[in-house]
Amino acid sequence: PKIFMKKVLCICRMSKEIAQDDPRKVIHSLKVGLAISLVSLFYYYQPLYENFGLSAMWAVMTVVVVFEYTVGATLGKGLNRTMATFLAGALGVGAHYLASLSGETGEPILIGFFVFVQAAIASFIRFFPTVKTRYDYGMLIFILTFSLISVSGFRDDEVLKMAHKRLSTIFIGGSACVMISIFVCPVWAGEELHYSIAHKLETLGDFLEAFVGEYFKTSKEEESKDNNKSFLEGYKSILNSKSSEESLANFARWEPGHGKFKFRHPWNQYLKIGTLSRQCAYRMEALKEQLNSDTKVSPEIRCTIQELCSEMSLESSMALKKLGSSMRTMTRTSSIETHIANSKAAVKSLNSLLQSSLWKETDFLSIIPAVTVASLLIDIVDCTQEIADSVH
Amino acid sequence: PKIFMKKVLCICRMSKEIAQDDPRKVIHSLKVGLAISLVSLFYYYQPLYENFGLSAMWAVMTVVVVFEYTVGATLGKGLNRTMATFLAGALGVGAHYLASLSGETGEPILIGFFVFVQAAIASFIRFFPTVKTRYDYGMLIFILTFSLISVSGFRDDEVLKMAHKRLSTIFIGGSACVMISIFVCPVWAGEELHYSIAHKLETLGDFLEAFVGEYFKTSKEEESKDNNKSFLEGYKSILNSKSSEESLANFARWEPGHGKFKFRHPWNQYLKIGTLSRQCAYRMEALKEQLNSDTKVSPEIRCTIQELCSEMSLESSMALKKLGSSMRTMTRTSSIETHIANSKAAVKSLNSLLQSSLWKETDFLSIIPAVTVASLLIDIVDCTQEIADSVH
Numbered sequence: 129p130k131i132f133m134k135k136v137l138c139i140c141r142m143s144k145e146i147a148q149d150d151p152r153k154v155i156h157s158l159k160v161g162l163a164i165s166l167v168s169l170f171y172y173y174q175p176l177y178e179n180f181g182l183s184a185m186w187a188v189m190t191v192v193v194v195f196e197y198t199v200g201a202t203l204g205k206g207l208n209r210t211m212a213t214f215l216a217g218a219l220g221v222g223a224h225y226l227a228s229l230s231g232e233t234g235e236p237i238l239i240g241f242f243v244f245v246q247a248a249i250a251s252f253i254r255f256f257p258t259v260k261t262r263y264d265y266g267m268l269i270f271i272l273t274f275s276l277i278s279v280s281g282f283r284d285d286e287v288l289k290m291a292h293k294r295l296s297t298i299f300i301g302g303s304a305c306v307m308i309s310i311f312v313c314p315v316w317a318g319e320e321l322h323y324s325i326a327h328k329l330e331t332l333g334d335f336l337e338a339f340v341g342e343y344f345k346t347s348k349e350e351e352s353k354d355n356n357k358s359f360l361e362g363y364k365s366i367l368n369s370k371s372s373e374e375s376l377a378n379f380a381r382w383e384p385g386h387g388k389f390k391f392r393h394p395w396n397q398y399l400k401i402g403t404l405s406r407q408c409a410y411r412m413e414a415l416k417e418q419l420n421s422d423t424k425v426s427p428e429i430r431c432t433i434q435e436l437c438s439e440m441s442l443e444s445s446m447a448l449k450k451l452g453s454s455m456r457t458m459t460r461t462s463s464i465e466t467h468i469a470n471s472k473a474a475v476k477s478l479n480s481l482l483q484s485s486l487w488k489e490t491d492f493l494s495i496i497p498a499v500t501v502a503s504l505l506i507d508i509v510d511c512t513q514e515i516a517d518s519v520h
Numbered sequence: 521p522k523i524f525m526k527k528v529l530c531i532c533r534m535s536k537e538i539a540q541d542d543p544r545k546v547i548h549s550l551k552v553g554l555a556i557s558l559v560s561l562f563y564y565y566q567p568l569y570e571n572f573g574l575s576a577m578w579a580v581m582t583v584v585v586v587f588e589y590t591v592g593a594t595l596g597k598g599l600n601r602t603m604a605t606f607l608a609g610a611l612g613v614g615a616h617y618l619a620s621l622s623g624e625t626g627e628p629i630l631i632g633f634f635v636f637v638q639a640a641i642a643s644f645i646r647f648f649p650t651v652k653t654r655y656d657y658g659m660l661i662f663i664l665t666f667s668l669i670s671v672s673g674f675r676d677d678e679v680l681k682m683a684h685k686r687l688s689t690i691f692i693g694g695s696a697c698v699m700i701s702i703f704v705c706p707v708w709a710g711e712e713l714h715y716s717i718a719h720k721l722e723t724l725g726d727f728l729e730a731f732v733g734e735y736f737k738t739s740k741e742e743e744s745k746d747n748n749k750s751f752l753e754g755y756k757s758i759l760n761s762k763s764s765e766e767s768l769a770n771f772a773r774w775e776p777g778h779g780k781f782k783f784r785h786p787w788n789q790y791l792k793i794g795t796l797s798r799q800c801a802y803r804m805e806a807l808k809e810q811l812n813s814d815t816k817v818s819p820e821i822r823c824t825i826q827e828l829c830s831e832m833s834l835e836s837s838m839a840l841k842k843l844g845s846s847m848r849t850m851t852r853t854s855s856i857e858t859h860i861a862n863s864k865a866a867v868k869s870l871n872s873l874l875q876s877s878l879w880k881e882t883d884f885l886s887i888i889p890a891v892t893v894a895s896l897l898i899d900i901v902d903c904t905q906e907i908a909d910s911v912h
Contacts, residue, residue, distance in 0.1 A: 146647055153647050161640035164663070165632050168671045185668055192639075192664045240557050247584075248553035255538055255545050271556070272584045276577055279560045367802075371763040410759075410802045414896075504806075 155313050156197055163191045163308045167301055183293040190301030195309065199386075200317035200379030202309040206302035207382070208266035213298050216270040217291040219246075220277030224287050227278070239278050247271050261378055317379035318389045324376070325398050326455040328369070328405050331362040333448035335412050336441040342419060344434045360416065366409040373402045388458055404514050415504050436478040440506070443471035475506050545589075547705050552587050555700045559583050559693055575685040582693030587701065591778075592709035592771030594701040598694035599774070600658035605690050608662040609683040611638075612669030616679050619670070631670050639663050653770055709771035710781050716768070717790050718847040720761070720797050723754040725840035727804055728833040734811060736826045752808065758801040765794045780850055796906050807896050828870040832898070835863035867898050 147154050167187045194205045227238040253259055254267045277291055309315075338359035377395045385391045447467035454461040539546050559579045586597045619630040645651055646659045669683055701707075730751035769787045777783045839859035846853040 142648060143644070146644075154644065157640040157643040160643040160663075161636040164639045164667055165636045168632060168635055168667065185672060188667050188671060189664060192660065192667065240560060243560055244553040244557045247556045248549040251549040251552040252535070252538075252546065256534060268584065271552075272581060275556055275560065275580050275584065279580060280577060367798075368760070368762040370760040406759075407805070410805050413799070413802050414806050 152313070152315055153197075156315065159308055159312055160191075160195050162312070163195055163304055164188065166308075167191050167304055183290075183297050186294055186297040187301035187304075190298045191305055194302055194305045198315050198317035198320065198376075198379050199306075199309050200376075200381070200383040202305050204262070204379060204382040205265050206306050208263060209269050210295075210299055210302050212266040212269035213273045213295050216273035217277055217295055220274045221287055221291055223274070223278045242278060243275050246274050250274075261374075262381075314386070316383060316386050316389075317376050318383050318393060318395070319387065321373065321376040321380055321395065321398050322389070323456065324369075324373070325401055325405070326452045328366050328402070329448050329452035329455065331359075331366065332405060332408055332412070333445040333452065334359040335363045336445035336448070339412075339415060339419070340438050340441045340445075344430060344438060360419075363409045363412045363416075366406055367413065369402065370406065373399060411504050418504075433478065433481070436474050436481060440471050440474040440478065443467045443474065447471065478506070544705065544707055548589055548707065551700055551704055554704070555583050555587055555696055556580065558700075559696055575682075575689050578686055578689040579693035579696075582690045583697055586694055586697045590707050590709035590712065590768075590771050591698075591701050592768075592773070592775040594697050596654070596771060596774040597657050598698050600655060601661050602687075602691055602694050604658040604661040605665045605687050608665035609669055609687055612666045613679055613683055615666070615670045634670055635667050638666050642666075653766075654773075706778070708775060708778050708781075709768050710775050710785060710787065711779065713765065713768040713772055713787065713790050714781070715848065716761075716765070717793055717797070718844045720758050720794070721840050721844035721847065723751075723758065724797060724800055724804070725837040725844065726751040727755045728837035728840070731804075731807060731811070732830045732833045732837075736822060736830060752811075755801045755804045755808075758797055759805065761794065762798065765791060803896050810896075824873070825870065828866050828873060832863050832866040832870065835859045835866065839863065870898070 190206075190209065194202060194209060196202045196205060223239065223242045227235045227242065230238055250267050250271045254264055259267065273294070277287060277294075280287070280290065342360065377399055380393070380395050383389075383391075444467070447464050450461050450464045450467065454464065582598075582601065586594060586601060588594045588597060615631065615634045619627045619634065622630055642659050642663045646656055651659065665686070669679060669686075672679070672682065734752065769791055772785070772787050775781075775783075836859070839856050842853050842856045842859065846856065
């Protein structure tokens with residue numbers, strides 16, 4: 129019992145964390161409950177029940193299966209489900225009619241053959257990459273409806289009626305979902321994508337700032353900067369963000385215009401910025417490695433490059449952060465170009481500094497890490513430039 | 521019509537490519553068709569039909585929804601679906617009984633309340649990370665069954681019978697799927713994961729070999745090495761492989777022992793190797809950047825480091841490739857340690873070479889790229905060591 133209590137407490141704490149972290153998740157749960165209760169009314173309300181009978185359960189099923197966290201995902205699933213049911217229903221009725229022409233013995237064989245062939249072909253089509261990303265659920269429902277209708281048609285001559293009922297209840301369930309997800313505290317996938325990309329750019333900026341602070345810190349400051357650590361870890365979430373970005377962009381394509389976004393907003397552009405910010409994050413991974421490495425740069429060398437490296441990364445950091453916030457507000461900020469120009473100027477001076485002869489005297493091996501850091505920072509400046517280009 | 525013909529041809533070509541690329545996908549499609557046709561027999565075969573009636577369609581539905589590409593995914597979905605139906609069925613019958621105690625007017629209100637509360641709570645639980653990875657589908661089916669049973673119970677007093685029928689048809693459909701996916705040309709998620717990780721290690725090895733060839737090539741060879749290009753791109757698929765690896769590992773946990781793998785094979789170890797190989801790939805991304813950069817290293821410097829750099833990366837490449845092939849065959853190869861020791865020795869000599877004075881004479885700026893390459897290669901050697909440690 130003690131272990132049980134501990135587990136319960138642990139679960140409670142986790143729920144609280146999730147709820148505080150994103151209250152929209154709680155709202156989403158309530159929305160699901162609301163939608164299902166609403167559709168259950170079909171069963172309670174007498175005239176409706178007489179019309180649809182047992183088929184009303186398709187409406188409940190549709191709500192449970194279609195309701196997703198974002199509007200785009202719900203819309204996509206709802207449309208897929210409705211369209212696929214319609215198509216497969218029509219084909220299923222046709223197949224049933226064809227089979228019934230062939231007499232008592234031929235019918236089950238022919239229907240079995242049809243079901244086998246369409247299931248095999250549709251399953252194969254699901255492997256097509258374009259189908260997989262947008263119509264996977266539709267193909268599944270296609271197989272389902274076709275099998276159900278052509279198979280149950282063998283028993284029951286009311287196939288048409290069944291197909292019609294299934295389609296209309298699914299339509300009712302689907303539209304209930306879509307309405308609730310759009311009008312009750314909507315979570316737009318497009319908006320999510322927009323702000324997550326903006327947030328990513330700001331995270332990259334934070335990293336650069338924290339990196340400079342960490343790398344060039346004097347031993348005095350050693351203790352005071354503990355809060356920087358979290359900034360130094362932030363880039364890690366960006367490294368593996370590709371799949372979540374892609375699914376958000378896919379959902380966003382289903383969404384109608386909302387807020388600042390039009391229907392055919394260039395979502396692909398966001399994916400491009402995402403890829404560039406990942407490339408930037410790869411460099412930061414390498415930079416981070418330099419922080420932990422054993423071979424320490426001698427203080428005098430660090431001093432020599434400190435000013436220019438700091439300038440480079442602080443200016444890039446400013447540019448990235450401003451890019452992020454200008455994305456948030458969807459305005460252009462002219463100061464971004466100035467920051468980029470400044471960082472490029474710093475790159476140039478750093479290059480000439482490296483060329484100058486003052487280096488020749490010191491121990492070469494101890495320079496290597498400094499040079500690596502410098503060249504990675506130069507790469508990052510280039511990356512920043514590219515990101516800025518594609519944001520506009 | 522001409523455009524239409526073109527589209528059809530294009531689709532045909534794509535299908536052929538997919539089929540040739542992985543013939544198991546074709547087999548999978550046929551398996552789906554087979555499973556659905558088998559389960560449809562319930563409708564044709566008279567005595568079975570009389571037992572189950574309309575509920576037999578749940579079996580068809582289960583097959584369509586549960587049948588997945590790998591054995592692990594099918595098993596996981598089937599178990600989730602059966603368990604969730606059982607639990608939710610029991611609770612739903614209980615809720616229905618409780619509600620019926622409260623009289624004519626109280627019943628619909630109470631049932632509506634129950635449905636709302638369980639849907640909201642279950643939807644919220646789906647956000648828990650541990651639940652999301654393994655039991656997401658089960659939670660969905662839980663909401664579905666509970667709503668269906670408690671809601672339809674309001675109309676029909678045969679709730680228990682309905683719950684029992686639903687459970688047994690789902691069980692039949694689910695076990696048909698599992699049987700077919702295990703015994704007809706199975707695709708094991710664990711095996712897929714194993715070989716994909718082995719393939720990744722070999723790809724990393726190929727990259728290192730191709731990189732050395734490309735970086736130190738003389739202008740004479742310029743034309744002959746075009747086929748290296750594909751090796752140089754291979755690492756890119758590793759950069760974003762995290763999510764697919766994780767889902768394979770999740771599926772693999774559901775699988776019983778098969779072939780060389782036991783039931784509780786340490787799948788997490790594979791994820792660790794995957795993470796390390798991604799870290800290795802990040803470095804390669806940075807190396808690749810050096811190939812394309814404008815500032816070329818002067819030939820004399822390249823010559824100086826050529827021998828040691830080549831040795832470092834060729835030995836690491838050999839080690840990685842042998843690690844991959846020893847994973848494939850699940851044997852230990854002692855030569856791996858020799859290769860790693862060789863590459864470490866090369867790192868040491870490179871370090872002392874860099875320290876030596878011969879460098880001081882040349883232009884410093886032109887050394888930077890060479891130094892960057894060298895230090896990245898050193899990082900990769902360390903990575904290789906770590907991978908080798910965790911493979912065993």
